[in-house]
Amino acid sequence: MTIARVTALLLRRAFDRVNRVPASRAPEPQIDERQTLSNGVPTSSLIRYATVMLAVTAACLPLYVVRWKYGPLSTTLLELLVVATIALYLCGRLQEGALRFHRSPYDLPITLLLLAGAGAVFVPPDRWHALGLYRAYFVEPIAIFYVGIDLLRRRGAVRGVLVGLGIGSSIFAALNVGAFFASFAQGTFVLGSPPTALYTSSPEVAMYLEPPFALAAGFVMFADRRRDRLLALAWMVFLTPALVLTLSRGAYLAIAVLAVVAIATSRARLPLAAAVVVVVVVLLQVPLVHKRLAGQFDLLDSQTTIRGRLSIFSDTLTMLRDHPIFGNGLGGYHYLFRGTILEIYPHDVWLTFWVEVGLLGMVAFALIFFGLLYRGWRAYSQASGFYRALLWGVSGSLVLWGIHGLVDSPYWKNDMSIEFWILAAFEIAAIRAIGERAISASDGALEPAPRKSDNLI
Numbered sequence: 001m002t003i004a005r006v007t008a009l010l011l012r013r014a015f016d017r018v019n020r021v022p023a024s025r026a027p028e029p030q031i032d033e034r035q036t037l038s039n040g041v042p043t044s045s046l047i048r049y050a051t052v053m054l055a056v057t058a059a060c061l062p063l064y065v066v067r068w069k070y071g072p073l074s075t076t077l078l079e080l081l082v083v084a085t086i087a088l089y090l091c092g093r094l095q096e097g098a099l100r101f102h103r104s105p106y107d108l109p110i111t112l113l114l115l116a117g118a119g120a121v122f123v124p125p126d127r128w129h130a131l132g133l134y135r136a137y138f139v140e141p142i143a144i145f146y147v148g149i150d151l152l153r154r155r156g157a158v159r160g161v162l163v164g165l166g167i168g169s170s171i172f173a174a175l176n177v178g179a180f181f182a183s184f185a186q187g188t189f190v191l192g193s194p195p196t197a198l199y200t201s202s203p204e205v206a207m208y209l210e211p212p213f214a215l216a217a218g219f220v221m222f223a224d225r226r227r228d229r230l231l232a233l234a235w236m237v238f239l240t241p242a243l244v245l246t247l248s249r250g251a252y253l254a255i256a257v258l259a260v261v262a263i264a265t266s267r268a269r270l271p272l273a274a275a276v277v278v279v280v281v282v283l284l285q286v287p288l289v290h291k292r293l294a295g296q297f298d299l300l301d302s303q304t305t306i307r308g309r310l311s312i313f314s315d316t317l318t319m320l321r322d323h324p325i326f327g328n329g330l331g332g333y334h335y336l337f338r339g340t341i342l343e344i345y346p347h348d349v350w351l352t353f354w355v356e357v358g359l360l361g362m363v364a365f366a367l368i369f370f371g372l373l374y375r376g377w378r379a380y381s382q383a384s385g386f387y388r389a390l391l392w393g394v395s396g397s398l399v400l401w402g403i404h405g406l407v408d409s410p411y412w413k414n415d416m417s418i419e420f421w422i423l424a425a426f427e428i429a430a431i432r433a434i435g436e437r438a439i440s441a442s443d444g445a446l447e448p449a450p451r452k453s454d455n456l457i
Contacts, residue, residue, distance in 0.1 A: 046092030051151045053085040055160045057144070058422055059168030062208065064136075064414035065198050074132060078414055082140045089147045102150045104428055105375065109367040110142060116361030123329025123358075130330035133356075136414050137330075141421040148425030155386060158429055161422065162215065162390075166235045169212040172197070173242035176205055180245045191291060194247045206243055206251035207410045211397035211419055213239045214258060218393030221266055224385035232389075244283065247292045249305060254403040256280075258396055265380075265392065309347055309407055312337060316346040316355060326358040345412055349405030352412055372424055373398050379431045387430040394427045 057078070066077035093099040104110075117138045121130040152158045175197035183195035194202040216239060219232030243251055259276045266272050283289050312335065319335075320327065327333075333355045335343040345352045353362040376395035383391050401410040401420075411420055 055164030124332030214396030215393030
């Protein structure tokens with residue numbers, strides 16, 4: 001609870017500081033606030049509290065590790081924050097008399113995904129556990145998505161949730177860096193299993209930190225306000241060493257692909273490419289990184305990660321032959337890797353969706369994931385300033401998870417499932433803001449120019 005309280009206090013201060021515009025700098029042209037409010041932006045005090053709670057939830061994603069039970073029902077601190085956010089939102093909307101469903105381009109695949117998940121509850125033997133996974137990975141995160149697309153109608157609200165995610169992920173990154181060096185100092189460091197502060201494995205740390213890293217990179221490269229760029233740069237200072245020290249080869253591969261995307265989309269291609277080459281060369285000189293990567297591309301060695309993943313994929317596909325439509329159900333996958341290590345997911349995001357929620361669930365999630373990628377990059381090319389940086393960060397996050405998801409299972413943790421749907425809400429908010437600005441600009445262009453006689457008194 002201490003971390004949550006500290007985060008809430010930091011957020012309260014950050015909300016005001018980040019949203020201030022220096023007097024010396026003219027603000028960007030924005031949509032008429034009165035027009036926006038008339039279009040349904042929630043304004044009640046409960047809604048404002050719900051927006052702050054959404055930012056607190058984004059900051060406290062790692063706190064799903066704080067668990068307890070009420071009788072047979074297990075819950076987490078993160079789940080309580082999610083429920084509080086949703087409850088405040090619903091009460092606020094009822095207070096305004098404006099409770100309604102807000103549509104998105106993904107309503108149909110989301111419905112199919114929820115149906116597939118509901119069906120997957122009845123497939124495994126432990127249905128109570130499966131119901132808990134369904135609630136934590138689908139019902140609550142998707143509810144947060146729909147709350148988010150309504151609350152994030154103002155740039156200040158988007159910025160506040162970004163600040164929350166930035167504070168939480170930075171604290172988490174610092175804790176993991178501290179755990180790494182503490183392990184080194186105590187002589188308990190194991191190269192194959194780097195230490196973590198809260199999570200059970202370093203790849204989980206890497207997958208959680210990848211979207212914040214992409215968002216920070218987007219604002220460093222494309223933000224139009226110096227303050228935003230400096231805050232994003234400070235964010236990256238926390239995240240980068242934490243990601244490097246996870247020694248996650250999947251994360252290294254994903255970040256390498258993101259670097260290529262950054263070079264391709266940046267105007268300063270040559271300087272950025274030179275900087276990337278320098279960073280790669282320096283990292284390869286670090287003994288731990290060099291040892292971690294050594295021999296991993298030898299396909300003849302059965303102990304390499306690549307051969308291990310191929311073995312898991314092959315055996316999982318063999319399992320799926322017996323139940324290709326419904327998979328194993330939520331929590332129903334169990335695989336004994338190399339006869340000793342119990343794996344609960346097949347280390348591939350698409351195979352994981354297939355075995356957990358069946359073929360329908362995998363296809364539905366693919367429609368959502370690639371729809372977000374397509375719409376995000378398309379809107380990025382039309383955006384500018386704050387929303388250009390945000391869209392690059394969201395789309396870059398999906399690139400990271402798409403690449404890392406080839407060798408691991410992002411999304412399938414309490415923190416990452418909510419993180420995914422917050423990213424989706426960011427994209428919806430950005431595309432909506434770009435569309436409203438374009439409509440406002442076109443309406444202004446259609447207004448007739450004033451005649452000279454109109455100005456005479």
